[in-house]
Amino acid sequence: MPQQLVVVFDTNVLIPLILPASRSVGLFNRLHSAGHRVVLTEPIYDELIEKMLTRQRLRDWMKRTDDEIKQFLADLRTSCYLLPGNRQAHGAVPLYSNTHHRLLFRCTESVSRF
Secondary structure (H helix, E strand, C coil): CCCCCEEECCHHHHHHHHCCCCHHHHHHHHHHHCCCEEEEEHHHHHHHHHHHHHCHHHHHHHCCCHHHHHHHHHHHHHHCEEECCCCCCCCCCCCCCHHHHHHHHHHHHCCCCC
């Protein structure tokens, strides 16, 4: 079995999790089913709250009510490992494009090692 990955998503990957058909949901589910840990830090969570509740353009795109957004945020806290404070991610691989996103999909799907 491959080594367990610890994955930290930025808000641009976390926000689409509210939409069931998004690529982020597929990636999140594949990581979980492969036994990897998705980690959420307090600063990223705070940024997520701010963006999802206050940015009108984003709210228009999501088409979700305040209650739906708040429930999503509460659920996210329980479906990710929540780490307090700031953390330094050694060996981090930033995802700069959809190409990198697809590569991560393929690697987790094929149980490749990083």
